[in-house]
Amino acid sequence: MAAMATPLPRSFRARSGLPRRFSIVSSSICLERRPTAATALAPKKKVLLPIGMGTEEIEAVVLADVLRRAGAEVLVASVETKLEVEGSSGTKIVADAPIGDCFGEIFDLVVLPGGMPGATRLRDCEILQKITCKQAEEKRLYGAICAAPAVVLKPWGLLRRKQMTGHPAFMDKLPTFWAVKSNIQVSGELTTSRGPGTAIDFALSLVEQLFGSGVSEVIGEQLLIQVNDGSLRKEEVNPSEWSFGQNPRVLIPVANGSEGMEVVTTVDILRRAKIDVVVASVERSTKISTSQNSTIIADKSLSAAAESKYDLIVLPGGTAGAERLHKSRVLRKMLKEQKLEGRVCGAVCSSLAILQKQGLLTNVKTAAQSSGEGAGVIIDGKVITSRGLGTAIDFSLAVVGKLFGHARARSVAEGIVYEYPRQ
Incomplete structure (x- = not known):
C-alpha cells in the first residue's frame, strides 16, 4: 500500500507544479529574527546537515538558517577532508565539524541538500550512509532535496515504498510509480523537495514536523507571506x-x-x-x-x-x-x-x-x-x-x-x- 503524504500547514501546503509567490512581512523595516515565545518553549532538536564539494549553497544555507530560527541545533558537517567546502556556484561554506565527528550521535533529523557534484560526494561518504540508514531504520526524520533523493537516497535503498519528489532533471531517475511532481512530499519519516526555489517551503515543512505547526507558522510569518495572485512581484x-x-x-x-x-x-x-x-x-x-x-x-x-x-x-x-x-x-x-x-x-x-x-x-x-x-x-x-x-x-x-x-x-x-x- 502506498505511503500517505502528510499534509503541510495551510501557509505552505504541498502542491503540484511550481511554488506560489511570497514576500517579506515587513514593509518599512526588517524584522529582527529573535526567538519567539513559540521557539523559546520548543524542545531542542538536533539536525545533521552534511555538505560536500558542489553542494547547492542556497539549499544548504536556507535549511540551516530556517531550522536555526526555529530553535534547532543544526550541525553542518563536511564529508570532505577539510571543513571549507565550495558550493556548486562557487560560494565557500565552512562546516561546523567533519562528518566523522557525527558518527554515533543521535539526530532528530538528517537532511541532505542537492547540487552536483555535491550529491555524489554525499552518496560516496560511507559514514554519512551509515548515519542516514540508521536514521531511517529507527524511524527518525530524514529528508533530501533537488538531486539528493535520486542520487543519494535511491542507491542507499531509502526510497522503498515511499512517495518522493526531486528536481525535474532527476525525476526519471526516481522509481516511476512512487515519484510525484509536488514541490514538497512527506511520506512517513521521509520529506523530499525539488530545488533551490522550494528550499524555504521544504525547511518550513521540516520545522513543522520537528516543532509543530505553531512554530512553523511563526517562522513563516517572520520570513515571508503569500502574495495574492493579483499583486505585483x-x-x-x-x-x-x-x-x-x-x-x-x-x-x-x-x-x-x-x-x-x-x-x-x-x-x-x-x-x-x-x-x-x-x-x-x-x-x-x-x-x-x-x-x-x-x-x-x-x-x-x-x-x-x-x-x-x-x-x-x-x-x-x-x-x-x-x-x-x-x-x-x-x-x-x-x-x-x-x-x-x-x-x-x-x-x-x-x-x-x-x-x-x-x-x-x-x-x-x-x-x-x-x-x-x-x-x-x-x-x-x-x-x-x-x-x-x-x-x-x-x-x-x-x-x-x-x-x-x-x-x-x-x-x-x-x-x-x-x-x-x-x-
Missing part, C-alpha cells in the same frame, strides 16, 4: 537603461551579521546567469559569520575589491551586518563614486538605510516604502531595492531580467524550480 518606475558591457560586474559587500540567505541566493542566481560576482568582506578576515551563524568565505577584502569598478553594487540586509557595512569608509567612498558616475546600486531590507544616508534614495521609490501588498522588488532608475528574505529570489531575477531580458531570467528561474511570470 516587481515594479519598475522611471525606467532607465542599465548600460553594462557584455560581462557585467557585480559587487556584494558582506559583514558579520549579514543575512546569509540573501547573500548566497543573490550570488547563486547571478552566477547562474553568467554574471561576474565578487563577494567582498568589510571585516579584517574574509571569513564571515552570517546572522544565523552560517560561515561563508568572501572572495576578497573590500579594500582589494575597491581597486576595480562595478556595474552594480548590492548591499545585503541583516541589521547587524548593515551597521557594520555602513561603518566602512571604503564602501561609503565606493557608493559615492557609484552615484557620481551613474552606475547602479541595490539594497535589501535594512541596508536601504545605507543608501539613504549616502543620498542615493532622494526622490527614489523603494520597496520599504510600499505597503505589505505592494511589490516586493522595486526598480527606480538606477536603484533596485527589496524588502528582504522572502523576496531575495525575485530581487536577483529582477537584476538578471534587467541586464539580459525576461527570457534569461525565466530560464534561470526554471533551473532552480521557481515560478516566474511568462511575460
Whole structure:
C-alpha cells in the first residue's frame, strides 16, 4: 500500500507544479529574527546537515538558517577532508565539524541538500550512509532535496515504498510509480523537495514536523507571506537603461551579521546567469559569520575589491551586518563614486538605510516604502531595492531580467524550480 503524504500547514501546503509567490512581512523595516515565545518553549532538536564539494549553497544555507530560527541545533558537517567546502556556484561554506565527528550521535533529523557534484560526494561518504540508514531504520526524520533523493537516497535503498519528489532533471531517475511532481512530499519519516526555489517551503515543512505547526507558522510569518495572485512581484518606475558591457560586474559587500540567505541566493542566481560576482568582506578576515551563524568565505577584502569598478553594487540586509557595512569608509567612498558616475546600486531590507544616508534614495521609490501588498522588488532608475528574505529570489531575477531580458531570467528561474511570470 502506498505511503500517505502528510499534509503541510495551510501557509505552505504541498502542491503540484511550481511554488506560489511570497514576500517579506515587513514593509518599512526588517524584522529582527529573535526567538519567539513559540521557539523559546520548543524542545531542542538536533539536525545533521552534511555538505560536500558542489553542494547547492542556497539549499544548504536556507535549511540551516530556517531550522536555526526555529530553535534547532543544526550541525553542518563536511564529508570532505577539510571543513571549507565550495558550493556548486562557487560560494565557500565552512562546516561546523567533519562528518566523522557525527558518527554515533543521535539526530532528530538528517537532511541532505542537492547540487552536483555535491550529491555524489554525499552518496560516496560511507559514514554519512551509515548515519542516514540508521536514521531511517529507527524511524527518525530524514529528508533530501533537488538531486539528493535520486542520487543519494535511491542507491542507499531509502526510497522503498515511499512517495518522493526531486528536481525535474532527476525525476526519471526516481522509481516511476512512487515519484510525484509536488514541490514538497512527506511520506512517513521521509520529506523530499525539488530545488533551490522550494528550499524555504521544504525547511518550513521540516520545522513543522520537528516543532509543530505553531512554530512553523511563526517562522513563516517572520520570513515571508503569500502574495495574492493579483499583486505585483516587481515594479519598475522611471525606467532607465542599465548600460553594462557584455560581462557585467557585480559587487556584494558582506559583514558579520549579514543575512546569509540573501547573500548566497543573490550570488547563486547571478552566477547562474553568467554574471561576474565578487563577494567582498568589510571585516579584517574574509571569513564571515552570517546572522544565523552560517560561515561563508568572501572572495576578497573590500579594500582589494575597491581597486576595480562595478556595474552594480548590492548591499545585503541583516541589521547587524548593515551597521557594520555602513561603518566602512571604503564602501561609503565606493557608493559615492557609484552615484557620481551613474552606475547602479541595490539594497535589501535594512541596508536601504545605507543608501539613504549616502543620498542615493532622494526622490527614489523603494520597496520599504510600499505597503505589505505592494511589490516586493522595486526598480527606480538606477536603484533596485527589496524588502528582504522572502523576496531575495525575485530581487536577483529582477537584476538578471534587467541586464539580459525576461527570457534569461525565466530560464534561470526554471533551473532552480521557481515560478516566474511568462511575460
